[in-house]
Amino acid sequence: MAVILVTGGAGFIGSHLVEYLLEQGHEVLSLDNYFTGCKANLRHLQEHARLELIRHDIVSPIMLEVEQIYHLACPASPVHYQYNPVKTIKTNVMGTLNMLGLAKRVKARILLASTSEVYGDPLMHPQKEDYWGNVNCLGLRSCYDEGKRVAETLMMDYHRQNGVDIRIARIFNTYGPRMALNDGRVISNFIVQALTGQDITVYGEGRQTRSFCYVSDLVEGLVRLMNCPDFHEPVNLGNPEEYPIVDLARKIIALTHSPSRLVFGPLPPDDPAQRQPDISRARNLLQWQPTVPLEEGLKNTIPYFMKILGELKRTVVAGPFAPGL
Ligand SMILES: NC(=O)c1ccc[n+]([C@@H]2O[C@H](COP(=O)([O-])OP(=O)(O)OC[C@H]3O[C@@H](n4cnc5c(N)ncnc54)[C@H](O)[C@@H]3O)[C@@H](O)[C@H]2O)c1
Known part of the structure; x- marks a missing residue:
């Protein structure tokens, strides 16, 4: 069993990953500055003998003895990463440099949670890993998109120059x-809009498509990639099934039995029209593919939001724009 660091361990994906690694018998260090993550995400594990919680901002270096690093720390949604774009770039660049420095010193394998956003508004569909992307380096999303692109570059350069074992x-x-x-x-x-009976806002005509991967599938893919021997190129992890946004809205209205109506608003700038992973590399290399259908994943997710909405008056919701608290 290994000693494993998860940066961003109190976040959405990080907390599921921490839970999974503990179940596998590993010793886990969750490192987080609680910007968008929260202790409540790990509360059910706080007494766990093999879990240690570290409050730290990865923009500053840290010294730890670990064998593997899952590097997830970075706000992931536009509303959060655009709150302080300079900090988002620092987190991606200085934070990744610090984690790579740590990996180099202690000879740990390091996995970067990069993003499909490195493909920008893709001109190739679906996106394969060898597509270089179509990113606006000046736009509002670039602190995240370009930040992650630099983070990937740093990973590759530490691998080529210093032999760091990267994923x-x-x-x-x-x-x-x-x-x-x-x-x-x-x-x-x-x-949230469906459960609270608000109008559901669809950007544009809702014909833009997205693919949605359930978190347990993603965590399985991350762990397989980390433990796959000797592969250092990027690997897409996502669900290749594409859904027009307007169909997703209708499905959620049906599953929540909501009286909400659909309303249509202007498309945000740089909003990609299509985003769909080509996961042949993950299929061949990791024997991985998503197993949870959208409807089942939504049925697991909706009760969580019902609970959180029910507790809203007593719960501090993570992030800078927490509503009505
Ligand atoms: N959720 C997705 O759909 C998605 C898609 C593509 C990529 N990713 C990547 O996966 C990772 C996790 O995403 P998530 O959805 O769980 O987001 P999240 O915001 O829930 O989690 C990010 C975590 O990182 C922490 N963090 C942020 N900046 C930090 C800093 N400077 N120092 C220490 N901790 C810091 C936050 O507090 C939070 O706990 C991110 O790197 C994100 O870019 C997520």
Whole structure:
């Protein structure tokens, strides 16, 4: 069993990963500055003998003895990463440098949670890992997109120059329990709007498509990639099934039995029209593919949001734009 560091361990994906690694018998260090993550995400594990919680900001270096590093720390939703764009770039660049420095010193294998956003508004569909992307380096999203692109570059350079054992996961839209209520992403937005009977806001005509991967599938993919021997190129992890946004909205209305109506608003700038992973590399290399259908994943996620909405008056919701607290 290994000693494993998870940066961003109190976040949405990080907390599921921490839980999974503990179940596998590992010793886990969760490192987080609690910007978008929260202790409540790990509360059910806080007495666990093999879990240690570290409050730290990865923009500053840290010295730890670990064998593997899952590097997830970075706000992931536009509303959070645009709150302080300079800090987002620092987290991606200085934070990744610090984690790579640590990996180099202690000879740990390091996995970067990169993103499909490195493909920008893709001109190739679906996106394969060898597509270089179409990113606006000046736009509002570039603190995140370009930040992650630099993080990937740093990973490759530390690998080539210093022999650091790297893995790069390009994660596509992931959803599930413990997504922040206020993160402004499409699944959390639609579920909250449906459960509270508000109009459901669809950008444009809702014909833009997205693919949605349930969090347990994603975590399985991350762990397989980390433990796959000797592969250092990026690997797409996501669900290749594509859904028009307007169909997703209708599905959520049906599953929540909501009286909500659909309303249509202007498309945000740089909003990609299509995003769908080509996961042949993950299929061949990791024998991995998503197993949880969208409807089942939504049925697992909706009760989480019902609970959080029910507790709202007593619960501090993560992130800078927590509603009405
Ligand atoms: N959720 C998705 O659909 C998705 C898609 C693509 C990529 N990713 C990547 O996966 C990772 C996790 O995403 P998530 O959805 O769980 O987001 P999240 O915001 O829930 O989790 C990020 C965690 O990192 C922490 N963090 C942020 N900045 C930090 C800093 N400077 N120092 C220490 N901790 C810091 C936050 O407090 C939070 O706990 C991110 O790197 C994100 O870019 C996520």
